[in-house]
Amino acid sequence: MCRSRLLLIPFLGLIPALFAIASPEAPPKSDYNPPIAKASDDAQKAIPRFQFDKSLKVEVWAAEPMLANPVAFAFDEKGRCFVAETFRLHHGVTDDRGHMNWLADDLASRSTADRVAIYKKDAGPKFHRQYETARERIRLLEDTTGSGRADKATVFRDDFGRAEDGLGAGILARKGDVYYTCIPDLWLLKDTKGTGTADTKKSLATGFGVHTSFIGHDLHGLRIGPDGRLYFSLGDRGMNVRTREGKHLLIPDTGAVLRCELDGSNLEVFATGLRNPQELAFDDYGNLFTVDNNSDSGDQARFLHLVEGGDYGWRIGYQYETRMHDSSVKQGNRGPWNYEQLWKPDTQAAYLLPAIKNYSNGPSGFTAYPGVGLSDRYKGHFFLANFSGSPPNSGIYSFGIKPKGASFEMTDDHKFVWNILATDCEFGPDGAFYISDWVNGWNLPGMGRIYKVTDPQGVRDPAVAEAQKLIAESFDGKSVDELLKLLGHPHRGVRMEAQVALAAKGKDAIPSLMNLARDPKVERLARIHALWALGMITRKWNAGRKVDHDLTQASADCEMFLKDPDPEIRAQAARLVSDPMLPVAREKPLQELLLDGEPRVRLFAALALARISRPWPKGYLDGLPPAQANATLQHKRYLRNSLLNMVWKNGGADPYLRFAGACALAAGVPTQILLEMKDDKSPEVRLALAVALRRQKAPEVGEFLGDSDPKVVAEAARAINDEVITAALAKLADLLSRPQLSPVVAYRALNVHFLLGKAENARALAEYASRADVPETLRALAIRMLGDWAKPPRRDYITGLTQDRPPRPREEAVNVLVPPSVLGQLARGPKAVRAEFVSAARKLDLKEAAPVLADLVADDKGEPEVRVEALHTLAALKDNRLA
Known part of the structure; x- marks a missing residue:
């Protein structure tokens, strides 16, 4: 329940083995000296450009070269600051967007070993240089003189540089124990000798990050909950984790929030369906919240109330476009995510929980007011770091909440400190608010600052000094x-x-x-x-x-x-x-x-x-x-x-x-x-x-495909297709012949015909593609499926997730396309239908289509691009008309 990372006295009954999980060892000697900018007064000079209320005071607490590239930070009860620094960004940690050649393999990956194998295959002899030279690092910053500014910096630990390691993106310090999240591990580090360097390092859980996905979709968000458990968040890189109790947590295609005891035992999934929930925060009543990042396609980030068992809708396959898209969608192609507007607070899908509000465009650090240090306006408020690549569009938002039904609505949202490229924010034990500053850009700046924000009147509250003293003491x-x-x-x-x-x-x-x-x-x-x-x-x-x-x-x-x-x-x-x-x-x-x-x-x-x-x-x-x-x-x-x-x-x-x-x-x-x-x-x-039957993955959800309410039918169709409930696929496929089928259902009915992959399914696709009473995009998709029949794509047409299917006989598709009635309907169809027909003819080596293709080429009223592709297809078919 600690919204700040001022964490708790050890609950010894829950963690009897905590101090014995790793015997002290000499920390590895570090010869790692990444490039960091030299000392200057630039951090101080930046303050006048910040935008904040005149009642507040902003000071430099630490700056380069004491730290660089800060992703997250945490204070312990003594006021020492542990900073998660990254040096592997684009220097060992990469991004699918720069390697679209491996996308299908990455989405099919089911373990961190699979992921590393992809890197090795792609990099060849350059593998070590590309993936195993840079390291992530934890810096320990201290104000040893009480001056109000850090004066000592120590490398706490920096041996996080394996190929499988991601960005070190989450950190939490409590009574000598430092929890650190760096894909694929949740680490527990400890300095047993008081040297400022961790001499024990223990993985409490491993197997996070089976995909490469996007940079920043990491393991992060460490918090202690109201139940004394450790909570943390995972982006949509997925997980394949064996708990120490033997449970298998295989959730490869979405992000999640997890929790465990402080020694790593009893690890369990709390919520799923998240894209990149960078940080977590609890309010005074133990309610858990996050702000989940958007997919850069016109959708918006989501302020979410997280409840146990919640599904919030996101799947990694949506990120890379699917076939569930058409010109009616105002946003970019993210499959059902944008087609069904699943990210909006008023979403129509019942299997997921909606956002409280769409808010911000680069959510990163997230914390909540501990109760003292600021004015009464901030009672019950949250603070969100918004990172958008440049200071003018970045800074700290603050907002409150009030009950709305069983959940909440946002109140009093405003900019708290702005024009600073904030990555994280936390309250210190002294009642001050701290912000980590990336300084500028998306790449490694080699710089980093931590600013201290105080309310001079608020910190004079006697409760501030009392709390600082109490927190520093042993209870x-x-x-x-x-x-x-x-x-x-x-x-x-x-x-x-x-x-x-x-x-x-x-x-x-x-x-x-x-x-x-x-x-x-x-x-x-x-x-x-x-x-x-x-x-x-x-x-x-x-x-x-x-x-x-x-x-x-x-x-x-x-x-x-x-x-x-x-x-x-x-x-x-x-x-x-x-x-x-x-x-x-x-x-x-x-x-x-x-x-x-x-x-x-x-x-x-x-x-x-x-x-x-x-x-x-x-x-x-x-x-x-x-x-x-x-x-x-x-x-x-x-x-x-x-x-x-x-x-x-x-x-x-x-x-x-x-x-x-x-x-x-x-x-x-x-x-x-x-x-x-x-x-x-x-x-x-x-x-x-x-929805209940979907959660049971029960084939009986197919009983609701005949419901009189379109919402219920759509929900059943989503369940059967999206969860691939095999025994119910045929029932959903049968709906394709129903007149005036909603597109939400029709897309999925088409898809399950392809998944079933029998000759009768090919016939149903051809019949549907020939109908003039259905939308153009759906007819075009049916033809594409026939064109792909013999060599099914690895990704599902709707969800974009891996659906490896065996090859099917080419003849099953050819036989349903060659009847003159079908060829004629497709050739006379709208542009998208004709374009897919031309493409399918080439894929299937459909020589019987040559006369129709020749007519398309000769049609001087047709679209040039369709005529050109028809000509190329005739050439690929070696048609004698081109002799």
């Missing part, structure tokens, strides 16, 4: 009563330190935490932190599978908070009891919360039900006595009805509630019981069912 020796008082401190970092210290005391702290949490006279945030501490204690206990009756009772007692008069306490309690390891019955009280008057409470109740549910093993009911099996079925029907009732009452007004309901249905209700409601009168209910 280990404080009593339970002292820590309880600190749960109400105005600085979030202090509250979190107190929470973690209380959690470290284990069950001895439970009675006091329970008393505080249940007291309605106590300030709301203090009660919430008490609940979070209780959650940390019970999670630690359950992780060890220890039997303790006091803790069992405490877990059960937490259910009382589900009935608290304060709706925020009810919502937080729902999140608390959603830990699937808690040995208490929670479904019934959570189902009751689905009727709560507050949408936020309903959201957390549904998400909690999704988290605690487990699918039935195959044949589960068959092994039960009939009476027990019937009771089990009735129990699932009750759960289904409770969730669908929430969805029905929502009436489509709040996409978060629909989505949460679908998640819980998918996780907790078997497919056959979901299908019992497929004919419900409410389109919203049927839409939620379709």
Whole structure:
């Protein structure tokens, strides 16, 4: 929950092996001396051009040569600054845009080893020079004299220069432990000797970044959450990770947010469907947010509220164009992303969660106000670094939020500090706001600055100095009563330190935490932190599978908070009891919360039900006595009805509630019981069912292709095609003959015909291409598919993702194109149809098309480009007309 990287006292119960995961070693001797600009007064001279409120003061805190090329930075509790510097940008870390020759191979890559093999194949003998000479580096900056400016710089660690290594883009420092993200690894570094250099280096997880993708789509965004876990973000380079518990996290084609314990255990995916969520930030109530970058095609970046299990819609294949595009789309070709406007807050697709607002055009650093140091205007505000390649278009935005339904809307957005090429921003333990400055351009500048921004009046608040002192101290020796008082401190970092210290005391702290949490006279945030501490204690206990009756009772007692008069306490309690390891019955009280008057409470109740549910093993009911099996079925029907009732009452007004309901249905209700409601009168209910079946990847989602509501049909079509639900492909293919089929469905129906790849599918494509009543772009796509029939492309026509398909008999395509009726329709079609027909004739060596091609060449009213291509195709066919 720390929005700044002022992190927490170690929760020793959660991380018993933290200090033993790597034995001290002599740090590698570094002879790495990359080019860095010499000292000058340029950093100071730049301040007059910055735009900021006159009430603020901006000072240089550090500048080159103390640091260079800063991507991210973090302060520890002592005020020391750890800077992630990059020197591998375009010098070991490359970008698909400069290597389009390997795009198909890159999108097909499923491991970091696959990715490196592509580099080796492409670079040949230049491989080492191109990929293994430059290094990423962590700099440690310190103000050792208290002057208010850094005066000491140390290389903390710099051995990050393997071919598979990406940009070091995330860093977090806490009580001597430094977490660092550099694809493919999440690293834990430690200086055990106090030299300012890390002498232990341990990978907590590896396998991130199976694709090259775009530069900057890295592993980053390190934060400690309200639950004491480590959260971090991944761009759309994907992952293929084995957790230490043996789970396989294979999500190769999109970005994600993940979390784990502080020692790297229990790594899990929190949310997916992201393009490049550079940084993460939690608000005071534990809500998680990011600003996801746009795809440079006329779409816009997205301010997102992240919830567990959320899918936010992006897939890497969209970046490189797909065949789902036409002239009606105002933006560039990004397949469904732009064709269906999936990036807009009012998106029509139900399987994803929409943006709160489209905002900024180069989101990078992102943090939230800790509660002291600035004026009251900034209570609850976020701060976003916008990096756009040049100072005039870059700087720091600030904005607040307020509730809107189960989610939020943005308020008071404005430029906080502008005309600075900011890469990251954080609050220091001294109450000041800090900005890292890239200085200029997109390439390595060999320069870098950190500026300190203060509100002279705000920092005089006694709470600032008190918080700085408390954060620097150890909380280990404080009593339970002292820590309880600190749960109400105005600085979030202090509250979190107190929470973690209380959690470290284990069950001895439970009675006091329970008393505080249940007291309605106590300030709301203090009660919430008490609940979070209780959650940390019970999670630690359950992780060890220890039997303790006091803790069992405490877990059960937490259910009382589900009935608290304060709706925020009810919502937080729902999140608390959603830990699937808690040995208490929670479904019934959570189902009751689905009727709560507050949408936020309903959201957390549904998400909690999704988290605690487990699918039935195959044949589960068959092994039960009939009476027990019937009771089990009735129990699932009750759960289904409770969730669908929430969805029905929502009436489509709040996409978060629909989505949460679908998640819980998918996780907790078997497919056959979901299908019992497929004919419900409410389109919203049927839409939620379709999304739930998509999440189950159930072929039965095909039942909704015949729905009376076009939105439900479209959702089912998206599910079947985009998730490639093989057993349902034929049902979607059958829709192609339906009149007035929406393009969203028609594109996918065409695509599944190609995926099925049988002679009857080729025939259906030819018939569709011959119809004059369907859009030109769709007819043209059908012909392209026939032209590609014998040698299928590696990328899917709609999603752009890898769909390696075996070759098919050329004759299957030829036989459906050669009938005169088909040739005539195609030759008389609009321009796009005729152009694709000419291309298909060449690919298929379709000699039977020569007369039609000759007519196209001779048509002096035809488009010159079509006539020229027809002539070239006749030549390729060696037609005797050209003799």
